[in-house]
Amino acid sequence: MKEKITSFQVSALIMFTIAPTGILLVPGAITAFAKQNAWQSAVLGTLIGIGIAALIGYICNQNPGMPLMTWLERRFGRWACVLIGLFLARYYITVSVITLSEFSNFISDEVLHRTPQWLTMTIIMLVVLYAVGQGIETIVRVNMITFLVSALLIAAGSLLIVENMHAKPLLPLWEGSFAPVLKGSLLPASWLSEVAVLLLLAPYIKEKNSAIRTGVAGVALAGAAISATVAVSIATFGPKLVPLITYPGFFIVSVVEIGSLLERLEIVFISIWLLTMYLKLSVLMFGAAQCLIQTFRIRSERPFLLALGLFVVLNAICSWGNAADFYSFTVKAGFLDLLFSNVLLPALIAAGLLVTAKGTRRQRSYDANDS
Amino acid sequence: MTERRSTPISESSASALEWIMDELGHGADIVTRAFACGGADDQPLITLVYIEGLVDPMAVNGRIVDRILDASQTLGEAASAPERLRLLKEKVLAVGGITEVQSGEHILKSLLEGHSIVLAEGSANAICANTAGGEHRGVEEPSSQTVIRGPKEGFTESIRTNVSLIRRKIKSPKLRIDYKSIGTVTQTQIAVVYLKDIANQKIVDEIHERLDGIDTDSILESGYIEEFIQDRTFTPFPTLQNLERPDAIVGGILEGQIAVIVDGTPFVLLAPVTFNRFFQSSEDYYQRFDIASFLRLIRFGSFLVSMLLPSLYIAITTFHQEMIPTTLLVSLAAQREGTPFPAIVEAFIMEITFEVLREAGVRMPRAMGSAISIVGALVLGQAAVQAGLVSAAMVIVVSFTAIANFVIPAINMATASRLIRFAMMILGGTFGLFGVMTGLMFLLIHMVSLRSFGIPFMLPMSPLSISNLKDVFIRLPWWALSTRPRLIADPKANVRQGKNQKPAPPSSSAGERNDE
Numbered sequence: 031m032k033e034k035i036t037s038f039q040v041s042a043l044i045m046f047t048i049a050p051t052g053i054l055l056v057p058g059a060i061t062a063f064a065k066q067n068a069w070q071s072a073v074l075g076t077l078i079g080i081g082i083a084a085l086i087g088y089i090c091n092q093n094p095g096m097p098l099m100t101w102l103e104r105r106f107g108r109w110a111c112v113l114i115g116l117f118l119a120r121y122y123i124t125v126s127v128i129t130l131s132e133f134s135n136f137i138s139d140e141v142l143h144r145t146p147q148w149l150t151m152t153i154i155m156l157v158v159l160y161a162v163g164q165g166i167e168t169i170v171r172v173n174m175i176t177f178l179v180s181a182l183l184i185a186a187g188s189l190l191i192v193e194n195m196h197a198k199p200l201l202p203l204w205e206g207s208f209a210p211v212l213k214g215s216l217l218p219a220s221w222l223s224e225v226a227v228l229l230l231l232a233p234y235i236k237e238k239n240s241a242i243r244t245g246v247a248g249v250a251l252a253g254a255a256i257s258a259t260v261a262v263s264i265a266t267f268g269p270k271l272v273p274l275i276t277y278p279g280f281f282i283v284s285v286v287e288i289g290s291l292l293e294r295l296e297i298v299f300i301s302i303w304l305l306t307m308y309l310k311l312s313v314l315m316f317g318a319a320q321c322l323i324q325t326f327r328i329r330s331e332r333p334f335l336l337a338l339g340l341f342v343v344l345n346a347i348c349s350w351g352n353a354a355d356f357y358s359f360t361v362k363a364g365f366l367d368l369l370f371s372n373v374l375l376p377a378l379i380a381a382g383l384l385v386t387a388k389g390t391r392r393q394r395s396y397d398a399n400d401s
Numbered sequence: 402m403t404e405r406r407s408t409p410i411s412e413s414s415a416s417a418l419e420w421i422m423d424e425l426g427h428g429a430d431i432v433t434r435a436f437a438c439g440g441a442d443d444q445p446l447i448t449l450v451y452i453e454g455l456v457d458p459m460a461v462n463g464r465i466v467d468r469i470l471d472a473s474q475t476l477g478e479a480a481s482a483p484e485r486l487r488l489l490k491e492k493v494l495a496v497g498g499i500t501e502v503q504s505g506e507h508i509l510k511s512l513l514e515g516h517s518i519v520l521a522e523g524s525a526n527a528i529c530a531n532t533a534g535g536e537h538r539g540v541e542e543p544s545s546q547t548v549i550r551g552p553k554e555g556f557t558e559s560i561r562t563n564v565s566l567i568r569r570k571i572k573s574p575k576l577r578i579d580y581k582s583i584g585t586v587t588q589t590q591i592a593v594v595y596l597k598d599i600a601n602q603k604i605v606d607e608i609h610e611r612l613d614g615i616d617t618d619s620i621l622e623s624g625y626i627e628e629f630i631q632d633r634t635f636t637p638f639p640t641l642q643n644l645e646r647p648d649a650i651v652g653g654i655l656e657g658q659i660a661v662i663v664d665g666t667p668f669v670l671l672a673p674v675t676f677n678r679f680f681q682s683s684e685d686y687y688q689r690f691d692i693a694s695f696l697r698l699i700r701f702g703s704f705l706v707s708m709l710l711p712s713l714y715i716a717i718t719t720f721h722q723e724m725i726p727t728t729l730l731v732s733l734a735a736q737r738e739g740t741p742f743p744a745i746v747e748a749f750i751m752e753i754t755f756e757v758l759r760e761a762g763v764r765m766p767r768a769m770g771s772a773i774s775i776v777g778a779l780v781l782g783q784a785a786v787q788a789g790l791v792s793a794a795m796v797i798v799v800s801f802t803a804i805a806n807f808v809i810p811a812i813n814m815a816t817a818s819r820l821i822r823f824a825m826m827i828l829g830g831t832f833g834l835f836g837v838m839t840g841l842m843f844l845l846i847h848m849v850s851l852r853s854f855g856i857p858f859m860l861p862m863s864p865l866s867i868s869n870l871k872d873v874f875i876r877l878p879w880w881a882l883s884t885r886p887r888l889i890a891d892p893k894a895n896v897r898q899g900k901n902q903k904p905a906p907p908s909s910s911a912g913e914r915n916d917e
Contacts, residue, residue: 039864141835142720153832157843164850171849171863172842178862297724297834304838305845 033167037240037247040231042177043170044224044248045255047313050306051132052221052252053259053279059361061264062273064214066200069261071214076253078215079222082373083249086225087242089380090232098230099324102379105386114379115325121371122318123342125224128364129314130154130346131356133307139276140300151343154311159339161312162319163332166234169312176305183302190286190295191262199268200261218256220365223372225249227313230320315342408505410527412482414448414520417505417527421450421518424509430454431512436469439477440522446477446485448520455515457534464495465517465530482523489519489528498531510588533561540566543645543667545812548684552648560590560664566647567594567662571654575599581612589620590664594650599885599894600657604673604854608659623663623670630672632852637820639813640853642671642678649683655897657890673854673889675861677873679814680704685876694875701874703808708818710802711752712829712837714795715744720833736792745830747791751799752823754780759803856888880904 060075061068093101103111134150142150161169225245232241263278266285275281280303283296319331319338328334350356411417418433425431430453435445447469451461469476472493479485490499496517502508503526508518515533540562543555556563564578579593591612595605611630620626623643631640644650645667650660653671661670671678680700685693717724718733725733740747758777765773785791802822809815821844828836851858861869869886871877880902884895 036864137835142833145832150832150835153836153839157839157846160843161846164846168846168850171857171859172845174863174865175845175849175859178865297721301834301838304835305842308839308842 033165033234034236035167035170035231035234037235037237037244039170039174040228040235040244041247041251043173043231043309043313044228044245045251046173046176046306046309047227048222048224048249048252048310049255050303050310051129052218052256054132054136054277054303055360056218056221056256057260057263057278058273058275060214060217060260061269064210065269066205066264067203067211068214068264068269068272069200069257071211072218072253072257072260074211074215075218075222076250076257078219079225079249079253080246082219082223082376083225083228083245084242085373085380086228086376087232087245089376089383090228090241090245091239092383093233095233095238097233097320097324099321101233106382110382112325114375115321117375118371119318119321119325121367122314122321123338123345124364124367126311126314126318126342127345127349128360129307129311130342131350132360133311134346135353135356136277136307140280148343148347151346154308155339155343157308158311158315159335161308162316163335166231166316169309169316173309176302176309180302180306183299187283187286187295187299191266191282194282194285195262195265197265199264199266217365218253220368220372221256222249222253223368226372226376227317229376230317315339318342406506410503410505410508410520410525412523412525414445414522417520418448418450420505421508421512424505425512428452434466436473436476438469438473444522446522447489448522449517450512450520451517451532452512452515454535455513456517456532457515460496460532460534461517465519465532468493468495469519482521483526486521486524486526486528489521494519494528494530496530496532500529501526502529513588537562546645546649546682546810548646548682548687551684551687552646554647555645556647556650556662556667556669558665558667560592560662563647563662563667563669564592564594567651567654567660570647570651571596576654579609583612583615583617583626584620585616585618587619587621591620591626592662594654594660594662596654596657599655599890600659601889601891604856604889605659607854608661608672612661620663622666623661623668626661626663627670632854636847636851637817638676638848638851638858639679639811639817640672640674640851640858642674642811643668643813644671645669646683652683652686653678656885657894673856675853675856675886675889676848676858677861679811680809681872682810686879690876690878697874697876700808700810703805704814704818707802707806707809707815708821709825709837709841710805711748711798711822712825712840713834714798714829715748715826716829716833716837718744719830733792733794736794739789740792741789742791743830744795745826747795748799748826748830751785751791751795752802752826754785755799755803756819860888861886878903 056072057068060071064071096104099111099115102114106114130151133154134147137150138145138147161172225248228241228245228248232244235241235244259279259282262282263272263275266282267275267278272278280296280300283299286295315338319335322328322338323331323334350359408420411420414435422431422433432451432453434449436447436449438446440446449461449465449469469489472488476485476488476493479488486501490501498516500511502511508527508529511529512518515531515535517530517532519528519530521527537559538557540554540557542553546555554566556566568576568578573596575597577593577595577597581591581593582588583591593605593608593612608630612626615626615629617625617629627639627641627643628634633640642653644653650669650671654660658671658673661672663670680697682696685697688696718737722730737744742750758773758780761773762770762777782796786793786796806815806819809818821840825837825840828840830836832839849857849859849863857864860866861873866887868884871882872886876882880898883898883900883902885897887895
């Protein structure tokens with residue numbers, strides 16, 4: 031645990047753990063539910079996400095700075111720790127597999143149509159394993175550079191798309207019932223619940239007791255990015271068109287044209303987005319690796335990482351027969367898994383912490399009385 | 402390392418001299434001179450030994466030989482050998498650096514460093530007078546790191562000259578120069594130069610520790626030291642800077658960096674360094690800040706061009722033609738129509754040709770230089786295009802890449818980008834922009850994980866340090882650079898100059914004042 035990172039770095043990392051796939055897939059899905067009010071769903075989802083971040087932050091603040099699993103073992107005992115560790119590892123492996131598939135699907139859809147997916151997956155995984163092998167400090171630092179570059183690029187991009195945006199598609203506000211908006215908010219909320227990775231990152235943060243602030247800031251940033259993408263896509267294409275476009279976030283940029291000189295600018299954004307996807311996958315793989323390493327006290331990390339990477343790549347290749355299968359899995363099972371692993375499990379841990387805290391306090395007072 | 406022996410010096414000058422000659426292999430450049438001083442001819446009272454070429458002949462003749470001859474009577478009348486030695490030391494020898502030595506090994510080491518040895522009959526001690534000198538290159542303008550405005554002096558091969566060049570610029574008692582000799586055979590002198598209380602003591606200790614850990618027979622250039630003490634070997638990026646300019650080294654020392662001077666080379670090492678330091682030229686600080694900032698941006702841009710341009714060209718023309726404006730695409734397609742190879746092969750042919758020409762330019766005798774440049778220009782330029790081997794656009798790409806590479810002030814960083822370029826070209830040719838971005842991501846992870854003596858290589862970009870950014874991509878005016886770079890200098894010596902030094906015109910103009 032020599033590595034130390036700052037609260038701001040972790041907030042930025044949380045943003046890039048959530049946003050890359052969020053801005054890609056969320057706009058289309060929630061616009062289908064909530065039509066022109068989809069941006070309200072995204073904002074509402076962000077508020078729910080902030081609540082989740084506060085819960086996660088609360089748990090993190092109880093941790094006196096030990097690695098997550100070591101701490102849980104001390105509080106709940108070996109078997110509970112192994113159960114939680116296995117469950118979380120399973121979750122992170124699943125999300126890694128999903129993200130890797132999304133990533134390589136995108137590459138084969140948009141960029142390299144004829145390259146076999148196993149090859150792109152292997153290359154992606156090699157880079158990710160290199161990052162994970164270098165440690166969390168390296169991942170957050172790469173993230174900071176990407177953060178700065180993408181902030182500049184997004185600022186430039188927003189200036190360029192302003193002329194294509196119209197307020198009309200966003201109107202009328204609050205038409206129809208609130209139910210679709212509420213239903214639509216669950217998807218961004220589940221996406222934002224990925225803030226739970228903070229449980230693993232918090233022990234590395236330099237500033238003590240800053241987990242709530244860190245988590246909330248990260249979720250707010252990611253939520254703002256998703257909400258803005260939703261609003262801008264609707265303002266540009268209208269609520270009917272957005273659900274039909276596979277990747278509305280990038281399609282927005284592709285309509286930009288400056289004279290005949292700069293066309294098809296989306297490739298620039300896609301390039302930066304590729305970097306953020308690498309970061310997201312690195313964080314998730316870091317999560318999977320750390321859960322297993324801490325739970326089972328694995329010493330030789332490098333060979334283990336290779337094996338884990340191979341496992342994730344094979345899973346991504348073999349799990350789904352086609353894109354439709356994959357899509358229905360992410361919408362049906364993935365959504366539930368996110369909520370269960372990132373909200374319910376932490377809530378259980380929090381409850382457990384409260385109970386054991388009371389237990390130990392009572393025990394301590396008994397001891398005091400006895401003596 | 403070999404064990405240190407200590408051989409006592411024989412009281413008889415003749416046998417002491419014989420021992421020295423035996424040890425040094427009776428070299429013809431070893432000069433001995435005996436002074437009878439009233440003693441028997443076959444048993445002179447005083448003997449002088451030195452190695453020709455390593456000593457300053459003026460000093461030996463004027464300050465030692467001449468003085469001993471003048472004082473030969475006094476010396477002959479001295480009561481005992483120790484008394485004679487004392488007289489020599491205190492009254493006769495007119496040399497500043499004089500030491501009395503007791504061991505034979507010490508005598509040999511001193512002789513090889515250019516000292517003159519004075520032996521006195523009957524004494525087990527010898528006098529060692531510092532007369533080091535001899536021929537070496539004078540201070541000239543640096544050949545590899547030139548500037549338009551700024552000092553024109555460069556380091557030389559002599560460590561003494563180099564140290565004095567630094568001393569002359571920093572007239573502070575806090576300047577520390579720690580000498581050591583490394584290399585069991587070459588015994589090369591190394592000097593670690595830093596400012597006490599401004600350099601971070603932890604890094605100074607770390608450098609000393611790493612230097613002391615070197616166990617080798619020879620150090621011929623600072624490159625040897627660099628490879629022994631750098632943080633990581635398997636990286637294309639240099640983590641120590643080498644500079645030929647005293648002003649640049651002094652600039653670094655004043656920011657808290659530590660210089661390592663190696664005898665025998667004009668290239669002085671500077672550590673710890675961060676990535677951005679390789680894009681700074683000492684001239685940046687002598688020119689106006691606006692043009693200096695502009696040039697910095699040009700250099701960073703050139704680095705990216707030099708690393709990425711061929712790979713991006715390959716990726717875009719092979720995989721992403723839709724990105725190119727239609728008219729350009731049509732003209733590119735027309736050019737490429739006649740060429741038999743895919744873009745990546747074309748690029749490799751041109752890049753390798755250029756690398757060969759470049760290496761030839763460095764190695765070949767100067768007289769043939771113009772011939773090779775004509776051949777090079779013809780081969781690279783017209784003939785290859787006319788023969789249909791490569792397209793004209795590729796020639797432009799490769800030559801611009803090559804020129805961009807020369808913009809980077811630090812040659813070792815320029816070489817790094819040359820190596821990376823080839824890897825990127827393969828990635829761009831096989832996986833298009835995805836490959837290039839993957840390569841960049843790999844590079845970014847690698848660079849961020851690098852450290853130079855414990856200092857993150859990518860500071861101040863990541864970890865972000867806003868105050869350090871004042872002198873990275875742009876250079877703010879001097880009055881705004883009030884602090885030293887964070888982490889590199891001693892935290893207590895953070896403040897470099899006073900605040901609020903922004904110049905402003907006087908509140909009333911000179912003309913008005915005259916009117917009053």
